[in-house]
Amino acid sequence: MLIGKVIGSVVSTRKSEKLIGNKFMVIELAAQMNGNGGGNQMIAIDNIGAGIGEFVLVATGSAARIGCDMENAPIDAAIVGIIDDGSRWM
Amino acid sequence: MLIGKVIGSVVSTRKSEKLIGNKFMVIELAAQMNGNGGGNQMIAIDNIGAGIGEFVLVATGSAARIGCDMENAPIDAAIVGIIDDGSRWM
Amino acid sequence: MLIGKVIGSVVSTRKSEKLIGNKFMVIELAAQMNGNGGGNQMIAIDNIGAGIGEFVLVATGSAARIGCDMENAPIDAAIVGIIDDGSRWM
Amino acid sequence: MLIGKVIGSVVSTRKSEKLIGNKFMVIELAAQMNGNGGGNQMIAIDNIGAGIGEFVLVATGSAARIGCDMENAPIDAAIVGIIDDGSRWM
Amino acid sequence: MLIGKVIGSVVSTRKSEKLIGNKFMVIELAAQMNGNGGGNQMIAIDNIGAGIGEFVLVATGSAARIGCDMENAPIDAAIVGIIDDGSRWM
Secondary structure, eight states: OOEEEEEEEEEOBBBBBTTTTOEEEEEEOOOOOOOOSOOOOEEEEEESSTTOEEEEEEETTTTHTTTTTTSSSSSEEEEEEOOTTTGGGG | OOOEEEEEOOSEEEEEEGGGGGOOEEEOOOGGGGOOSSSOOOEEEEOOOOTTOOEEEEEETTTHTTTTOOSSSSSEEEEEEOOOTTGGGO | OEEEEEEEOOOOOOOOGEEEEEEEEEEEEEEGGGHHHTTEEEEEEEESSSOOEEEEEEEEHHHHTTTTTTTSSSOOOOEEETTTTTGGGO | OEEEEEEEEEOSSSGGGTTTTOOEEEEEEEEGGTTTTTTTTEEEEESSSTTTTTTTEEEEHHHHHHHHTOOOOOOOOOEEEEOOTTTGGO | OOOEEEEEEEESBBGGGGGGTTTTEEEEGGGGGOOOOOTOOOEEEEOHHHHHHHOEEEEOOOOOHTTTTTTTTOOEEEEEETTTTGGGOO
C-alpha cells in the first residue's frame, strides 16, 4: 500500500455504469513513497470517508477491486484507511 | 486510476481476434500523474466515447478487462470516465 | 497497452514447459511511452506474427496470459496487434 | 519480490473492516532494488513478525493477498520472509 | 518478461510456509530493461535451475504464481527460462 494526502476530487458525469456512486479522490503520494521526485498523483475511490488534507492508505491493483467488494468495477486504486498521525508524512 | 488527455488513436489491422471492434486511444498522462517528467503516453480502449482533447479517467491492469466486461481480452488499460473539468489538468 | 518496436528475439532452450512453442520478441518501447528516457526494452510473446522493425501493441500483466488463451503460462507481456502506421512512433 | 528494511509502522484507526488486526509496516527498499535513487518506501502487511531494522522479503500485487490467505482483503504488499544476512543490503 | 543476470541468492529462515523449498535468486536487470540507470535488482523464485552469472527470463506479477503452479504462494517474480546467448545482454 502507499500513503498519500487527499488534495481534492474529480467529477466525471459520463463514466462506466459500474462507477456510479463512487467518489474519485485526488491523492498526492507522500514524498517518501515517490522516488522520482515530488508531485506524483493518482485517483482513488473512497469508501472510508476521507477528507481533504487527510493522509490515507491506498491499495492498488486487483486489491482495490476485490478488497473493496467491487470485484467487477474498473477500479485500480482505493482508499482503505486513514493514517492516525498524518503529520509525519507531510 | 490515472488522468490523461486523449491525443489521438492508433489503427491495428492485424490484431488479436478478441480486440476486434475496439478503439485504441492514445492517452497522454497529466503532468501531475507523471513523476518522470512530461510525455508519458499509453494506449487505452475506449467504451465511453471520449473525443480528442478530452481529459479522461483511465483504469489499468486487470480492472480494465474485468471492469469493462472484456474479461478474456488482452486489454490492460481502459477509459472509464470523462473528467468534467478537464482544464484543471492541462 | 504500450507501443514498441520489435528489434529482435531471444532463444531459451531451458525454460518452463508451458513456454514451449512460443516466440520471445525483444520490444523497444516507443519514446513516447517511456518517461525515463530512451532504451527501455521488454520481452513479449508473439502470437500475431510480427516481424523485426514493426511497431506493435503490447498488453502486459494478466491480460497477456488470459487474453491470449495461455491462462496457465508464466507470461506477462504479449504482442496483441501490429500498428498500421508505425512510422509515427519512431 | 523486493528486499527492504522495516523502518517503522503506521496506525490507522478508521480503515476497511477487512484490514482489522493487521500490522502496517513501513518498508524502505534496499538501494539495489530502487533505480530511482534512495528513499522509496511502501507499506506492507506483516504476518511473519518482523522487527524494526530487519531486512525482509516483500511480495507485491495479487501475491500479497492470495499468498497470505487474505484473498478478499485490500492488500497489495506483504512481508513474506526475513532475510538471514540483512547487513548485505544496507 | 524481463531479462536479468543471476548475481546471487538470499536465505530466509523465517518465512511464509508456502515459500518453503524455494530458492530466492537475486536478479540484476539487463541495462536495456532498466530505463532508470544501472543497478535495479529483484528477487525471483527459481524452478529452472539457473546458475550464478546466467542471464534469465523473469516473469512478474500473477504470471509468476499461476504460471509456475504455485497459485497460492506469495510469489511475484519467477525465473522461467535461461537465455541461450546471454553475452548479448551484459
